[in-house]
Amino acid sequence: MPLSSPVPRALRHTRAIEVEAFARDDGLWDLDARITDVKVRDVTLASGVRTGGTYLHNLHLRITINRELTIVDAEAASDAVPYPGYCDTIAPAYKKLIGLSLMKGFRLGVKERLSGVLGCTHLSELAQILPTAAIQAYANDVIQTRDGAGHDPLPDKPFQIDKCHALRAEGPAVAVYYPRWVAKAVPG
Structure with missing residues (x-):
């Protein structure tokens, strides 16, 4: 259902935020993320005028992850920034993402390592969406998600159950698509 008419x-x-996931030949995965900001008309910043339709921000973040969703490499690049020569010097700090798990404490780790003056607000914000992007990329490629009718049963409960409203264990979607894993109501 679309949004109402404005x-x-x-x-x-x-x-705009974009994330692309790539399976590498060496068994690792790259997540290439990009965030851009564009004004439709000229805007005057402390560093000068930015022409409408050009990037205020054009920032890139690449993380390389293993099959366990641990970051093994990271890099950042700033192709357009509001304060050239200053904003675009923070890229090396994003190596601090190496060693973090996208599944365990990632967002807190980003905050501890790169919040405030330790990083770029926009690159750190971009990093925050990488866990769910990785899960989408890994779904049915690295992590098996099928367990419904007509599929071979998985030995363990599918990871996506109880990760969102629609797939809550006691809900109707799980009863339809993952009946083996539906939580039975406990008589009260």
Whole structure:
């Protein structure tokens, strides 16, 4: 169902976030993430005028992960920034992501290692979406998600059960698609 029709309005700013996942020949995976900000009209910053339609931010973050979702390499690049010569010097700090698990304490680890003046607000924000992007990338490639009718049963409960509202163990979607794993109501 789409959003409701908006009142008359004028576009002023576009932020875009994109994540691409690549299976590498060496068995590792790369997640290439990008965040951009564009104003539709000229804007005056302390560092000068940015022409409408050009990037205020064009930032990239690549993490390399193993099959256990642990970061084994990381790099960042800043192709457009509001304060050239300053914002674009923080990229090496993103090596601090190495060793973090996307599944255990990742967001807190990013905050501890790269919040505030330790990192770039936008690159650190971009990092926050990488765990769910990795799960989507790994689904049915690294992590098997099928366990419904017509599929061979998985030995363990599918990872996605109890990770969102629709797939709560006691809910109707699990009863339909993963009947073996539906939580039975306990008589009260």
